[in-house]
Amino acid sequence: MMEIFGLLGQGFTVALQPFNLTLIILGCAVGLFIGAMPGLGSVNGVAILLPLTFLVPPEGAIIFLAAIYYGAMYGGAVSSIMLGIPGASTAVATTFDGRPMAKQGMADKALTTAALASFVGGTISVLLFTFFAPPLAHVALTFGAPEEFALMMLAFATFVGLGGDDLAKTIFSICIGLVLAAVGLDIMSGEPRLIFGNITGFMHGINFLVLAIGIYGIGEMLWTVEENAKAGGKSMLSEATLTWARTKTNIREFLGTWKITTMGSVLGYFVGILPAAGATPGSLMAYGVGKQMSKTPEKFGKGAMEGVAAPEAANNAASTGSMLPMLTLGIPGSPTTAILLGGMVIWGLEPGPALFESHPDFVWGLIASLYAANLFAVILNILFIPAFIWVLKLPFTILAPIILTLCLVGGYAPTKDMHDVWLMLLFGIVGYLMRKLDYPVAPAVLAIVLGPLAEPAMRQSLLISSGDPMIFFTRTYSGPIMVVAIILLFLPALMPLFRRLSGKKASKAEGGAS
Amino acid sequence: MLQRRGRTLGVSLGMVGATALVAGASSAALAEFKPQKPIEFVVMAGKGGGADKAARLMQSVIAKEKFAPVPVVPVNKPGGSGAEALVYLKGKKGDNHTIMFTLNSFYTTPLRQKGLGVDVTSFTPVMRMAEDTFCLWVNSDRKDINSVDDFVKAAKAKGKKWIMAGTGKASEDNLLTDFLNKAYGLEMKYVPYKGGGKVAKELAGNNADSTVNNPSEQLGFFEAGKTKPLACFTDERIGLFKDAPTFKEIGKDFVYYMQRTVVGAPGMSDDAKAYYKDLFTKVFNSPDWQTYRKKKALQGDALSGEDLMAYWKKERDVHESMLKKMGEIK
Numbered sequence: 042m043m044e045i046f047g048l049l050g051q052g053f054t055v056a057l058q059p060f061n062l063t064l065i066i067l068g069c070a071v072g073l074f075i076g077a078m079p080g081l082g083s084v085n086g087v088a089i090l091l092p093l094t095f096l097v098p099p100e101g102a103i104i105f106l107a108a109i110y111y112g113a114m115y116g117g118a119v120s121s122i123m124l125g126i127p128g129a130s131t132a133v134a135t136t137f138d139g140r141p142m143a144k145q146g147m148a149d150k151a152l153t154t155a156a157l158a159s160f161v162g163g164t165i166s167v168l169l170f171t172f173f174a175p176p177l178a179h180v181a182l183t184f185g186a187p188e189e190f191a192l193m194m195l196a197f198a199t200f201v202g203l204g205g206d207d208l209a210k211t212i213f214s215i216c217i218g219l220v221l222a223a224v225g226l227d228i229m230s231g232e233p234r235l236i237f238g239n240i241t242g243f244m245h246g247i248n249f250l251v252l253a254i255g256i257y258g259i260g261e262m263l264w265t266v267e268e269n270a271k272a273g274g275k276s277m278l279s280e281a282t283l284t285w286a287r288t289k290t291n292i293r294e295f296l297g298t299w300k301i302t303t304m305g306s307v308l309g310y311f312v313g314i315l316p317a318a319g320a321t322p323g324s325l326m327a328y329g330v331g332k333q334m335s336k337t338p339e340k341f342g343k344g345a346m347e348g349v350a351a352p353e354a355a356n357n358a359a360s361t362g363s364m365l366p367m368l369t370l371g372i373p374g375s376p377t378t379a380i381l382l383g384g385m386v387i388w389g390l391e392p393g394p395a396l397f398e399s400h401p402d403f404v405w406g407l408i409a410s411l412y413a414a415n416l417f418a419v420i421l422n423i424l425f426i427p428a429f430i431w432v433l434k435l436p437f438t439i440l441a442p443i444i445l446t447l448c449l450v451g452g453y454a455p456t457k458d459m460h461d462v463w464l465m466l467l468f469g470i471v472g473y474l475m476r477k478l479d480y481p482v483a484p485a486v487l488a489i490v491l492g493p494l495a496e497p498a499m500r501q502s503l504l505i506s507s508g509d510p511m512i513f514f515t516r517t518y519s520g521p522i523m524v525v526a527i528i529l530l531f532l533p534a535l536m537p538l539f540r541r542l543s544g545k546k547a548s549k550a551e552g553g554a555s
Numbered sequence: 556m557l558q559r560r561g562r563t564l565g566v567s568l569g570m571v572g573a574t575a576l577v578a579g580a581s582s583a584a585l586a587e588f589k590p591q592k593p594i595e596f597v598v599m600a601g602k603g604g605g606a607d608k609a610a611r612l613m614q615s616v617i618a619k620e621k622f623a624p625v626p627v628v629p630v631n632k633p634g635g636s637g638a639e640a641l642v643y644l645k646g647k648k649g650d651n652h653t654i655m656f657t658l659n660s661f662y663t664t665p666l667r668q669k670g671l672g673v674d675v676t677s678f679t680p681v682m683r684m685a686e687d688t689f690c691l692w693v694n695s696d697r698k699d700i701n702s703v704d705d706f707v708k709a710a711k712a713k714g715k716k717w718i719m720a721g722t723g724k725a726s727e728d729n730l731l732t733d734f735l736n737k738a739y740g741l742e743m744k745y746v747p748y749k750g751g752g753k754v755a756k757e758l759a760g761n762n763a764d765s766t767v768n769n770p771s772e773q774l775g776f777f778e779a780g781k782t783k784p785l786a787c788f789t790d791e792r793i794g795l796f797k798d799a800p801t802f803k804e805i806g807k808d809f810v811y812y813m814q815r816t817v818v819g820a821p822g823m824s825d826d827a828k829a830y831y832k833d834l835f836t837k838v839f840n841s842p843d844w845q846t847y848r849k850k851k852a853l854q855g856d857a858l859s860g861e862d863l864m865a866y867w868k869k870e871r872d873v874h875e876s877m878l879k880k881m882g883e884i885k
Contacts, residue, residue: 088602088629092615185762186746226635228747231667231724233635239670241642244634316756371775372756376602382752383608387615389846393775457630497749504746505718 049171052405055100056413064097064105065410069418072112073425079120079254079451082129083113084376091384099388100403104410106384107364110377111163111414114320114357115422118155122148122349123433124444126258128451130249130490131320131356131375134328136257137483138341138348145344148433149283152426153291154346155353158302160419162354165306166313166361167411178369178394180518181314186501187512191522192315193495196322198529199329200487208533210480218488221247222496229500242460249490250455251465256482258448259469262441264476269437283430298350301331309355313362319375320359321490327355342483361411368404369394588826590625590652597655599640601633604750605687605771609815609847610656613684613835616843622834629656636723637664641673647820651827654681654820659727659813662867662874666884667725675871679819679828680863682835685848686812686855687769688793689731690784694761703786703805706765707739713764719743720754720763725883727813728754730874731767731788733881738807758782769813770795771851788812793852812855814870816863832859 055061075086087106094102117132122139135155142151201211224235225246236243295302305327312323331351332341341348363374364381371392373379385392390400397404432440452465475482506512514520596614600606607629614627632640637660647653655678665673693700700706710717719735721728724747732745746763748754751772757763759776766773770793776782777796784799788811792801802809817835819828838844839857847853858866878884 084602088611091611092618095615095619182756182760183762185757185760226633228723228749231636231726231747233638233668236635239642241634241639244639244642245632246634316753370756370759372752379602383602383611386608386847387612389850391775391778391850394779394781395775456632501746501748504744507715 045172048401048405049409051401052407052409053412055402055406056104056409060097061101061104061406061410062413064101065108065413066417066421068105068108069112069115069414069421072109072114073116073119073418073421074112075109076113076116076128076132077119078116079124079126079128079250079258079447081451081454082117082250083110084129084380085454086113087377087380087384091380091387094384095387099385099390099400100406102384102388103381103403103407104414106381107407107410108414108418110360110381111357111411112418112421113377114163114360115156115159115418117356118159118349118353119152119422119429120447122151122155123429124258124447125261126444126448126451127253127486130253131324131360132352133253133321133483133486133490134324134352135349135356137328137352138343138345140257140261141342141344142346142349143433146282147344149287149426149430150291150294150346151349152429153288153423154295154298154349156419156422156426157292157295158298158305158350158353159357159422160415161302162306162309162357163361163411163415163418165303165354166310166358167408167415169307169310170361170365170411171408174365174369175397177311177314178365181316181366182370184315184518185516186498186505187516187519188522189315190495190498190502191513191519191526192312193322193491193498194526195522195529196326196329196491197487197495198526199326199333200484201530201533207479207481211484214475214481214484215488218252218485219492221252221485222489222492228497229504240460242458242464245456245458246493247464247489248455248461249486251452251461252468252489253486254448254451255465255468256472256475256486258444258451259466260472260476260482262444262448263469263473265437266441283427294346295350298347301334301347302350302354304330304334305351305354306358309358310362312355313359313374314365316366316370316372316374319363319378320356321375322494323359323362324352324356325487325490327351357415364407364411368392368396368407588651588824588830590623590830592652593625594623594627595653596627596629597640597644597653598629598631599633599637599655599657599660600631601750602631604633604752605769606656606658606815607631609684612843612847613656613817613838616838616841617834619843620837620841622837635664635668636660636726638668638671638673641665641675642671644678644818644820645673649822649824650820651823654831655818657814657816657818658687659870659874661814661816661818662871663725663878666871666875666878675867676864677821679821679823680860680867681817681819681828681831682839683814683816683855683858683863683866684835684839684844685815685853687771687815687851687853688787688789689727689767689769689811689813690773690787690793690796690799691735692755692758692766692768692773692782692784693764694758695781695783696761700785703800703802706785707741710739710741710743710764715742715744717741717743717765718763719745720748720757720766721745722751722754723747723749725878725881727811728767730877730881731811733877734809734811735767737880738809755782769851771853774851789854795852814855814866815853816858828860835859 075081117129118135120128121132121135122143125140127133127136139151227234308327309323332338335347363378366372366374367378452462502512513523598607598610610629617623617627644655719732755768755772758766759781784796786800
């Protein structure tokens with residue numbers, strides 16, 4: 042234990058050098074901006090800035106890029122809340138409640154919650170990282186395909202199992218997302234799937250952002266245009282006010298969500314350290330579990346503060362977590378860490394179990410910089426809230442073209458292919474119709490994010506076991522995860538049965554306590 | 556606005572290029588080619604993979620040493636085992652600002668997907684930057700396996716339950732697994748994963764019995780003592796793994812390399828060809844690239860022009876016969 046403090050202290054002497062500190066602050070600011078722009082996201086931001094980092098020593102380089110990654114996690118919530126467009130897959134879950142809150146004129150509350158929850162998530166996860174890195178690296182190493190699939194099942198189950206929406210429509214929506222997720226190369230057979238002959242635009246699959254920006258961004262805009270026309274052009278995108286008194290209330294209310302925020306932080310961190318899972322499943326699962334824990338689950342999806350706190354704490358925690366497999370296994374835990382790994386090659390470092398011993402300055406400097414990055418990111422974010430609120434006060438007629446432009450750029454940026462922009466516009470119309478017909482759109486987005494992770498994991502497992510599904514239940518980690526997932530999945534089917542058995546009166550009384 | 560300006564600039568440049576081409580294809584007084592806009596560097600694989608890392612290293616070297624007056628911008632097109640990238644480059648005929656970083660799917664993908672209509676010999680050879688090597692790896696926990704003979708014995712005993720993890724169907728790893736199965740009468744089961752790093756981790760975490768990773772993918776685990784190479788598919792032993800023999804030494808004459816090559820769009824002008832050859836010769840000779848080659852145990856000299864084209868033709872034929880033997884193509 043003392044040894045860790047010594048190493049961490051050494052790390053701080055690296056991170057707090059004036060030059061590195063400047064890099065942290067600069068990185069947080071750049072990240073905040075990049076994250077807030079839909080479609081830019083931390084992956085592209087880090088990739089674009091990577092070649093600049095040869096100008097500074099490796100410690101400074103990783104500190105700068107990690108600060109961008111970190112800042113972007115904060116910024117991602119901004120576009121989710123204000124525009125209803127998740128800028129990155131990690132911010133999808135934040136849209137579910139952040140957007141309704143903004144529409145109800147509580148954008149300030151949502152933004153404050155997101156910033157503070159991110160801070161708590163980030164801090165808890167860095168603490169966990171500092172003290173429990175090596176043993177957790179071992180767990181991450183033994184995680185194979187069956188465990189990965191079990192984890193994805195759990196992510197799906199926390200969602201479906203919560204019910205709320207029409208179950209048939211939810212499943213329909215998930216299926217649409219899964220079909221879209223299947224487009225592109227099938228790594229198991231090496232053959233392209235669903236590419237409609239040889240349309241090259243489908244060969245890279247359908248990027249999550251194309252669907253998310255289409256459905257949320259374009260679809261939402263069409264919806265607002267219609268409302269605006271009905272209201273005689275007076276409707277605003279969202280109303281918001283900001284006063285000191287309101288901010289104090291917001292902070293006090295946020296403190297009330299401490300249980301859910303802590304849960305999100307810890308869950309996010311553990312999901313984040315699992316290779317290939319990354320921050321997205323972590324934040325979605327935190328949202329699902331948060332709803333289970335909440336005293337008012339019926340408010341989720343309609344503007345619950347807890348629904349913003351849980352995923353925001355989780356995605357920041359997971360982004361720290363995903364640094365662990367990157368450093369110790371050389372496996373990226375998220376797309377952004379994949380780029381950071383490339384950076385380590387450029388700086389001449391070899392990620393792997395030996396890195397902690399061979400380059401303590403680099404590793405501990407990075408860990409220490411995360412503490413500092415967290416602090417600066419939350420300060421910057423809170424300072425910027427008034428500016429964000431001001432933007433929201435612009436009339437819809439001015440905001441709409443700006444949002445549309447952001448959407449188009451966001452659809453183009455990840456793959457640099459116009460095909461995806463057309464596809465995104467099409468999804469916009471589909472999203473609008475789905476909303477009109479009262480189909481939930483979130484499950485489709487969830488499926489396109491998790492589908493490409495779940496499918497190969499399932500097929501690899503079954504290939505290993507020669508088709509025996511018991512492989513998911515007989516292994517140390519996958520067994521328990523799978524059982525919990527199945528219980529959660531069938532919860533909505535069992536609940537009515539349970540209620541009928543225990544009588545109507547009891548169920549009414551228990552409504553709030555469960 | 557910016558975009559429109561860029562496009563008109565591109566069009567006029569294209570026209571200038573075309574006129575120049577018509578005016579003096581054989582003239583020695585040809586104006587020296589200088590890139591006028593950012594060079595698009597297509598990567599035939601996803602972000603964070605081995606090819607992507609090498610491409611970004613080259614980008615950094617070019618920027619750091621100021622080898623080029625314009626930025627080099629990597630664009631990942633991993634779709635369809637590189638099919639997307641190949642079709643894209645094919646469509647850039649005559650473009651002097653698009654180059655691509657490629658690997659062995661350069662041969663296998665057009666062979667397997669004839670419908671793409673891609674003929675790799677129509678592309679402009681720029682420079683082979685290295686050849687990556689392959690070794691047979693097992694987890695260090697397997698104290699009973701210290702040679703290929705031990706490996707064969709253990710794999711035979713487990714039959715179809717022996718898991719060989721690799722990077723995708725009909726990939727380099729799959730070809731090598733097939734070779735091992737045939738050469739030693741084994742029935743190893745090949746399980747495809749996404750990316751060599753993932754494959755390496757499956758072995759280190761004991762979720763697979765063996766792999767045929769590139770040294771660079773296993774290096775981290777090897778240095779930590781988690782995995783060990785048994786033999787390599789090379790002409791000579793690899794410096795980093797002195798104890799691992801080549802398959803040649805143990806009686807199976809089989810060597811296999813993966814190219815790390817820069818290729819240009821079809822129909823690139825001669826002066827552009829000369830420019831890129833010069834550019835990547837500088838990159839090749841830079842201390843950063845040489846250090847990288849050494850650290851990652853890369854082999855293969857720089858190869859360009861006609862020599863590179865001859866190498867492509869030879870390798871394509873080799874891959875065609877391998878894929879035929881596998882039954883992947885007729």
